[in-house]
Amino acid sequence: MAIGVGLVGYGGQFAMGKHHADNVRKTDGLVLKGVFDVDPARRDAAKTEQPDVVVYDTFEALLDSADIELVVLITPHDTHAPLSIAASNAGKHVLTEKVMCLNVAECDAMIAAAKKTGKCLSVYQNRRLDGDYLTVKKQIESGTLGNLFSIESSVNGYWFPAGWRGVKKSGGGMLYDWGAHLTDQLVQLMLPARPVSVYANFHYGGHDVDVETQTTVSIRFDNGVMAQIDVGCVSWLTRPRWLVRGEKAAVLMPDWETCTLRGMLNGSEQQMSIPVEASAWERFYPALSAHLNDGAPLPVDPTEVRIALSVIDAAFESGRTGRSVEIAP
Numbered sequence: 001m002a003i004g005v006g007l008v009g010y011g012g013q014f015a016m017g018k019h020h021a022d023n024v025r026k027t028d029g030l031v032l033k034g035v036f037d038v039d040p041a042r043r044d045a046a047k048t049e050q051p052d053v054v055v056y057d058t059f060e061a062l063l064d065s066a067d068i069e070l071v072v073l074i075t076p077h078d079t080h081a082p083l084s085i086a087a088s089n090a091g092k093h094v095l096t097e098k099v100m101c102l103n104v105a106e107c108d109a110m111i112a113a114a115k116k117t118g119k120c121l122s123v124y125q126n127r128r129l130d131g132d133y134l135t136v137k138k139q140i141e142s143g144t145l146g147n148l149f150s151i152e153s154s155v156n157g158y159w160f161p162a163g164w165r166g167v168k169k170s171g172g173g174m175l176y177d178w179g180a181h182l183t184d185q186l187v188q189l190m191l192p193a194r195p196v197s198v199y200a201n202f203h204y205g206g207h208d209v210d211v212e213t214q215t216t217v218s219i220r221f222d223n224g225v226m227a228q229i230d231v232g233c234v235s236w237l238t239r240p241r242w243l244v245r246g247e248k249a250a251v252l253m254p255d256w257e258t259c260t261l262r263g264m265l266n267g268s269e270q271q272m273s274i275p276v277e278a279s280a281w282e283r284f285y286p287a288l289s290a291h292l293n294d295g296a297p298l299p300v301d302p303t304e305v306r307i308a309l310s311v312i313d314a315a316f317e318s319g320r321t322g323r324s325v326e327i328a329p
C-alpha cells in the first residue's frame with residue numbers, strides 16, 4: 001500500500017505546495033491524500049488544484065486522519081519545529097522544507113520526537129541536486145583540484161524579501177533562506193570534515209524589513225579548508241556562484257550555467273570549459289519513498305543538516321558579538 005501524504009502549507013509565493021504535490025503524485029509508493037493551510041484562500045487554491053484530495057480545515061484534523069502517514073511541512077521557518085514535533089508525536093513521518101528549523105536546540109527536539117516513535121524525519125534539501133552544485137562536487141571528488149583550500153559560494157541579487165521572508169520572528173532573512181541551502185551544500189562537500197569556527201557579517205538595510213538583507217559567513221573546516229558563503233537580496237552586482245580553489249586547479253562558475261576549470265591538468269597548464277551537470281530535484285521523492293517502503297538510506301539525514309544549523313547558530317552569534325565563534329565537535 002502506498003504511503004499517504006499530507007501537505008501542510010500550500011503557499012502562493014513560489015507555488016511550493018503545488019511543487020510538492022506534483023512530485024508526490026509522480027512517485028511510486030506515495031499517494032497524495034490531503035492538504036492543510038491556515039489561510040482559507042490557500043485552502044481554496046488547493047481545492048481547485050488538487051480536487052481529488054481532502055483539504056482539511058485544521059492541522060489537528062490532518063494529524064487525526066489515518067490516511068496521512070507522511071506530513072510535509074511547507075510553511076514559514078519559525079513553524080517547522082513545532083509542527084514537526086506535533087506530527088512526530090502523532091506518529092507521522094515528517095519531511096520539512098528548508099531551513100529545517102531555527103537553531104540546533106530546535107533540531108535536537110525534532111530529532112528526539114521522531115526517535116520516540118521510530119518514524120522518519122527528513123529535510124527537503126533539494127539543492128543538493130542542483131546542477132551547479134553537482135558539477136563542483138564532481139570536480140572536488142575527482143581529485144582534479146588537488147589539495148583543496150578555499151570554497152566561495154554566493155547567491156546574490158536585488159529583490160524584495162516578501163511576506164514572512166522579511167520578518168525576523170517568522171524566521172525570515174537571507175541566512176535562513178538561501179543560506180540554508182548554501183551552508184548545507186558546504187557541509188556535504190566537506191564531510192567527514194567538520195566546521196570548527198565561523199565569522200560572519202550581517203547587513204541590515206536597503207529594504208524596509210527587520211531581517212538581514214545580506215550576510216557573508218566565513219567557515220573554517222577541520223581539514224584546513226576556508227569556505228565563505230555570501231547571500232543577499234540587496235546586491236546590484238554579484239559575485240560568482242562558485243569559486244573553488246585547490247593547489248592543482250580551480251573551478252569558477254560565474255553563474256549557474258557556465259563552468260571553467262583552470263590549472264595543471266595532465267601535466268600542463270590548461271584552461272577549459274566543463275559541462276554543467278543537469279539538476280535532478282526529481283530524484284528526491286523517489287529516494288524518500290525507497291527509504292519508507294524498502295528501507296533504503298534516508299535521502300537527507302537530519303543529523304547532517306544539524307551541522308549546517310550549527311554554522312547558522314554560530315554565524316548569528318558572530319554577527320551579534322563581532323567575534324569568531326568556535327563550533328563544538
Ligand SMILES: NC(=O)c1ccc[n+]([C@@H]2O[C@H](COP(=O)([O-])OP(=O)(O)OC[C@H]3O[C@@H](n4cnc5c(N)ncnc54)[C@H](O)[C@@H]3O)[C@@H](O)[C@H]2O)c1
Nearest residue numbers: 009010011012013014016037038039042074075097098099
Ligand atoms: N527548497 C526550495 O527550493 C524552496 C523554494 C521556496 C520555498 N521553500 C521553503 O518552503 C517553505 C514555505 O515557503 P513558501 O515560499 O512556500 O512561502 P509562502 O508564503 O508562499 O507559503 C507558506 C504557506 O504556509 C501557510 N502557513 C503559515 N503558517 C502555517 C501553519 N502554521 N500551518 C499551515 N499553514 C501555514 C501560509 O498561509 C502560506 O500559504 C519555507 O520553508 C521555504 O524556505 C523552499
